[in-house]
Amino acid sequence: MRQESFKLTRKVSTWISTGFLVGVEILFAFLSRIYPQTFVPANMFESLYFSRPIIIFYMIAATATIITMEFQYGTMKQVLYRRYSRGQILVSKWLAVFFYTLYWYVMSTGIALLLKAMLFHHTLSIHQGAGDGMSIFTRGLAISAASLVSLWLLLSVVFLLANLFRNSAAAVSVGIIGYFAAYIVTQLLTILIQKWDWAKWNPVTMTLYPSMMARPGYYQSLLNMQGWQMLLGNFIYIAIFLGIGYYVFNKRNV
Numbered sequence: 001m002r003q004e005s006f007k008l009t010r011k012v013s014t015w016i017s018t019g020f021l022v023g024v025e026i027l028f029a030f031l032s033r034i035y036p037q038t039f040v041p042a043n044m045f046e047s048l049y050f051s052r053p054i055i056i057f058y059m060i061a062a063t064a065t066i067i068t069m070e071f072q073y074g075t076m077k078q079v080l081y082r083r084y085s086r087g088q089i090l091v092s093k094w095l096a097v098f099f100y101t102l103y104w105y106v107m108s109t110g111i112a113l114l115l116k117a118m119l120f121h122h123t124l125s126i127h128q129g130a131g132d133g134m135s136i137f138t139r140g141l142a143i144s145a146a147s148l149v150s151l152w153l154l155l156s157v158v159f160l161l162a163n164l165f166r167n168s169a170a171a172v173s174v175g176i177i178g179y180f181a182a183y184i185v186t187q188l189l190t191i192l193i194q195k196w197d198w199a200k201w202n203p204v205t206m207t208l209y210p211s212m213m214a215r216p217g218y219y220q221s222l223l224n225m226q227g228w229q230m231l232l233g234n235f236i237y238i239a240i241f242l243g244i245g246y247y248v249f250n251k252r253n254v
Helices: 002-010 012-034 041-046 052-072 075-080 086-119 136-162 168-195 209-214 216-223 227-251
Strands: 129-131
Touching: 012 041, 012 052, 012 086, 041 136, 052 086, 052 136, 052 168, 086 136, 086 227, 129 136, 136 168, 136 209, 136 227, 168 216, 209 216, 209 227
Parallel strands: none
Antiparallel strands: none
16 A cells, blocks of 8 residues: 555646645635625635535546556556555555545645635634534535545446556546536436435435535435435445455456
């Protein structure tokens, strides 16, 4: 895992992406300061100043390439010639991507707190009520935690798809297209769920977990599900997709 983490931290794209994400948060924080009626400060803080959607795209790209580039450049054979098994290699990549995900969420949360302290010190309190007995800070943390879980559901599918490609660009493209396709499908699923309750037990519905944390009353009645059911469903599907990916990786020709 150390080697995989070292590769990610040494990539120039990691630091360019970090700078870009910080720039986006600063931009939306200033927009919120200048146009508070349009960019409501409390809502923008809860959204970590629009950083979460960007993190999703970053992680799709990182996950798709962490396996495919090994095959694309022929380095997988060199790794396998060492004392490591295929299972150890894949698990190390899972862990590296997991900690890479944590890096983005912790960093974006820290930047959001810093911007709030600098620009909204006297006008916005992190203890301000956000409904359902939560403050804007705890609501933001809950949404981030739910976003991380549902993101890993998506990444478990990307890991699986990455085992089917040898070209990193193809894997990234399929992952991003799949993300947008899933978003469209969720809109249709909410209609089907109203007619057939069993339709809610599918992996695409589980990606609505962050939305449920943001608007619990609305989504609980819309999907006829509780937050703990969404959380459990995410974990089950993550385990299933990672398990299939593990099997495919072990059977794949190098």
